[in-house]
Amino acid sequence: MPNRSHWYWLLLVPIVIPLSTPLFNSKTPELFGFPLFYWLQLAFVLLGVGCTAVVHLKTKREG
Amino acid sequence: MPNASDHVTELIVFTTLFAIVSGLGFVAARWRRAESLDHLDEWGLGGRNFGGWITWFLLGGDLYTAYTFVAVPALVFASGAIGFYAVPYTIIMYPIVFMVMTRLWSVSYRHGYVTPADFVRGRFGSPTLALLVAITGIVATMPYIALQLIGIEAVLKVMGVHGHLPIIIAFLILAVYTYNSGLRAPALIAFVKDTLIYLVIIVAVIVIPYKLGGWGFIFGSAEQALAQTNPKTGLPRGSILLNANNQLQYITLALGSALALFLYPHSLTSVLAAKNRDTIRKNMSALPAYTFLLGLIALLGYMALAAGIKPVTSGGKADTNTIVPQLFDQMFPNWFAGVAYAAIAIGALVPASIMSIAAANLFTRNIYKEYLRKDASARQEASVSKLTSLVVKIGAVAVILFLDPQFAIDLQLIGGVLILQTLPAVAIGVFTRWLHPWALSTGLVAGLAVGIGMLYQIPNPNNGKAHFGGSAYKLALAGFDSDKQIYVGFVALLVNLVVVVVLTAVLRSAGAPQGVDATAADDYEADRGTADATV
Numbered sequence: 001m002p003n004r005s006h007w008y009w010l011l012l013v014p015i016v017i018p019l020s021t022p023l024f025n026s027k028t029p030e031l032f033g034f035p036l037f038y039w040l041q042l043a044f045v046l047l048g049v050g051c052t053a054v055v056h057l058k059t060k061r062e063g
Numbered sequence: 064m065p066n067a068s069d070h071v072t073e074l075i076v077f078t079t080l081f082a083i084v085s086g087l088g089f090v091a092a093r094w095r096r097a098e099s100l101d102h103l104d105e106w107g108l109g110g111r112n113f114g115g116w117i118t119w120f121l122l123g124g125d126l127y128t129a130y131t132f133v134a135v136p137a138l139v140f141a142s143g144a145i146g147f148y149a150v151p152y153t154i155i156m157y158p159i160v161f162m163v164m165t166r167l168w169s170v171s172y173r174h175g176y177v178t179p180a181d182f183v184r185g186r187f188g189s190p191t192l193a194l195l196v197a198i199t200g201i202v203a204t205m206p207y208i209a210l211q212l213i214g215i216e217a218v219l220k221v222m223g224v225h226g227h228l229p230i231i232i233a234f235l236i237l238a239v240y241t242y243n244s245g246l247r248a249p250a251l252i253a254f255v256k257d258t259l260i261y262l263v264i265i266v267a268v269i270v271i272p273y274k275l276g277g278w279g280f281i282f283g284s285a286e287q288a289l290a291q292t293n294p295k296t297g298l299p300r301g302s303i304l305l306n307a308n309n310q311l312q313y314i315t316l317a318l319g320s321a322l323a324l325f326l327y328p329h330s331l332t333s334v335l336a337a338k339n340r341d342t343i344r345k346n347m348s349a350l351p352a353y354t355f356l357l358g359l360i361a362l363l364g365y366m367a368l369a370a371g372i373k374p375v376t377s378g379g380k381a382d383t384n385t386i387v388p389q390l391f392d393q394m395f396p397n398w399f400a401g402v403a404y405a406a407i408a409i410g411a412l413v414p415a416s417i418m419s420i421a422a423a424n425l426f427t428r429n430i431y432k433e434y435l436r437k438d439a440s441a442r443q444e445a446s447v448s449k450l451t452s453l454v455v456k457i458g459a460v461a462v463i464l465f466l467d468p469q470f471a472i473d474l475q476l477i478g479g480v481l482i483l484q485t486l487p488a489v490a491i492g493v494f495t496r497w498l499h500p501w502a503l504s505t506g507l508v509a510g511l512a513v514g515i516g517m518l519y520q521i522p523n524p525n526n527g528k529a530h531f532g533g534s535a536y537k538l539a540l541a542g543f544d545s546d547k548q549i550y551v552g553f554v555a556l557l558v559n560l561v562v563v564v565v566l567t568a569v570l571r572s573a574g575a576p577q578g579v580d581a582t583a584a585d586d587y588e589a590d591r592g593t594a595d596a597t598v
Contacts, residue, residue, distance in 0.1 A: 011158035018151035019317060021310045025144075027303075033278030037304055038362070041150045045355045048154045052161055053348040060341075061590075 007058040014048035065375065065392075067223035073392075074222055076401025077408070080259070081233070084252050084409050088240030088416075091247040101442040103177050106245035106449060107424050109336045111172070117250055118337045118346050121417075123353045124253030125333045126153075126324060128207075129214030129411035130475075132260070132360055137383040139364030140372075143289045143301030145309050147361055148317045153354040156321035161347040164325060164334050166493040166587040168343055171335050173589045174582065178421070179331050179489045180429040186492050188578030189500035190433055195507050196485050197429035200328040203482040204422045206474030207327070208459040211411035211418075213384060213468050218404040220375050221388035227464055233408070234415075238456040241416045242449050246336055249416040256413050259406035261356065263391075267403075268359045271366045271394050285365035295524045303365075308546045312535050315553035323483045323552060326490065328421035329414065339591040363387050370394070380526075415456070423451035473531045477518055480534065480552040484510035487563045493587060496580050502566035510559030517551045 017023065018041065027035040034042075067074065095112070097105045104111055113121060131149070138146035167182060176182045179200060184193035212230055219229055240248050272278050282303060289301040305313055324330060337343050367386045370393060375385040391403045427448040432439045439447070462471050488503045520540050523532025535548040 008162065011161060014158050015155045018154045019314045021305055021313055025305050025310065030279075033280075033282065035282055035303060037144060038147065038282075038358075041147065042355060042358045044151070044154050045351045045358070048157055048351050048354075049348050052157055052344075055158075055161065056344045056348060 004059050007055050010051050010055050014044065014051045017047060018044045065221055065223040070222040070392075070397070072397035073401035073404060074224070076398050077218075077222065077405045080255075080402065080405035081408060084255055084412065085236045085240065087251050087255065088236070088248040088412075089243060091240070091251040092244035094244075094247050094251055100245055101445045103424060103427070103441065103444050103448060104175070106445045107177060107420050108332065109246040109250055111336060112338045113250065113336045113342070114338055115342050115345055115349075118333070118342050119349050120253040120257050121246075121250045121336065122330075122333045122346060122350060124249060124256050124410070124413035125329055125417045126350075126414075127353050127357055127410075128211060128414040129407050130207075130210040131357065132407055132410055133214045133217050133384045133387055135357065135361045136364035136367070136387050139361050140367050140386050141301065141364075141383050143285070143303050144305050145301070145313060145316075146364060147358070148313050148320070149361055150354060150358045151313075151317040152320045152324075153357055154351060155317065156324055157347045157351060159321060160325050160334075161344060163490045163493055164331075165340050165343050167331065167489075168334055168337065168340060169589040170493065170582050170586045171331075172591065173586045177335065178425045178428050179326070179328055179485065180425055183488045183492060184429070184433075185581040186496065187488070187500040187503065188580065189504070192488060192500045192504045192507075193429055193433070195504055196488055197425045199481050199485055199507070199511070200425050201422050203478035204328055204418050205455065205458060206462070206471050206478050207329075208415050208418045208422075208455065209462040209468075209471035210475050211415040212459060212463045213471065214411040215408045216463075216468070217382065217384040218388050218407050220377065220382065221385055221392055222404065225377075230463065231460060233412075234456055234460050237412050237416060238419075238453050241419060241452055241456075245449075246332065246417065246420055249413045249420075250336070252409065252416075253413050256406065256409045257353075259402060260410060263399075263403040263406045264356055264359055266399070267363065267366075267391070267394075271363075271370075271390070274394060275366065275369050281362075281365050281369040284369040288368040293525070309535070309548055312548040312550055315550035316534070319483060319550045319552040319556065320479065322486055322490070322556070323479045326482045326485050327418075328425055329418040332417055332421040332424070341590075360387075363390060366390060415459070419452040419455045419459075420448070422455045423448040426451045469526075476531065476534055477515060480514035480518060480555055481511055483552045483556050484514065484559050486556060487560060497567065498563055499567040499570040499575065500578050501575065502563045502570055505566055506559040506561075506563035509562045510555045513558045514551055514555030517554060521551070 024037050024040040029036055031039040097110050100106045135146055135149045171182060174185055180193045180197035183196045215230055215233060272281060275281055286303045289303060290299050293300045334343060367390045370390060372386050372389045374381040374383045388404060391400045427444050431447050432444060484507045487498060487506055517536050519530050521532045521536060522529050534551045536551050538545040538547050
């Protein structure tokens, strides 16, 4: 367990990135007519899913 | 004002779906049947045995309420980018929950805790702190239930149904099947609710942009509409991007709301109903599907701007909560608009039911059993909770009937700030016992006072209110030379944390008595099926 617990730090990524407004407070580049502000934040959903899934798998108990 | 005779098809579809769901609510008592529902673990937590899928639907139905579905696009419609905070809010919530709630599930499973205040009672050995957490929970939850009624009312208004009778009937049915079936009712109904919501939104984001002329057009016209000057403030109505003054507000509002949402007692109710840790952990990767959906729902606000939708006005006041139902009315054939309305209304029933169960459990466990009847049996606990859930719902209807619905909205705004103040005791408490219970109680009260004080200072130029006009606090109000805004709950929580830490250090160095910790370190890792489980 202790040598796996460092994986939990990965959970900070989907907390810090979606709160960093300078990263996405822009209209361009657009995607399918969506300004950056909207499509990138929707894409952060995948970032959240990915990070929590990795942490779950890497810290799962055996047996 | 819309007229009911123009909406007959919609009303028929709406009423039929509503009736089916009500039937399900009663049948739910026999679903995954227990020996008896006369135990809080059964009535209030569905047997603590829900697997991954049920938990996904239940938590999704619980956290993303009808009010959210109606109010978030309304905010985007009225102000633009700031309303999109709902997306980061419901992304960052899950990694936080992953850490906190799995530990809270484990310790609650091992010790039979039903409410957050149960945990605080056991962890810190302080009935006073537990009582404060319980009262804060009940007070914060009550207006949230009332708001669900506003979600239903918005839909009914657009169909031309006025007056309060339909809402009273809807809530009466809700109250009776919740009394009868407990948490099994919203769990079963959540399947229908979420299927309908997903269906409606997927259709909406394909059909409406197609009819309007594409996403580029939608964002372009929304930008133009928001750039118009608001006569009441002399400033533009809003913007499709954040500006220099509301970025800090966006960040603190998203973070504060995420922390508040999982501290609400009804979130814990759904989490504790899960059968094991894995169910919760997996769901933290699966639940963001709802966030994606919520993001699309938020954009309905821009579609409404692009389509030139006007909110329904009643009594001279424009109700922006009606813009989504109005948009559906204009864009969809009648029968499908009826389905969409039913989705919103049923979406109100699921969280309202869970919230009333959570509030009832707090009363039963942390007030009735703690102070009024210490030797209450499991059967008595269950019957007190069932009755309290009825009282709670009648209270919510009374708020809407006898007070201005705006009052419920103000109360819920305050509620979010209040529930956030339980964070040190509940969420930090699952990691450390270092904080002193007296310091936690003082910090909680200080946070409540600061939060309510700040909300009181905030005016709303749009409706002319001098106080409780929103949760965005202009730093200028505190004497700073700045137009920047910040979320009140965040500031109140910071004050709370500073008080808790400083006072703990003082109390510890003075050797103040600590109270007994009923939990052990390995309780926080316990799981169903492992040898150490005792329940």
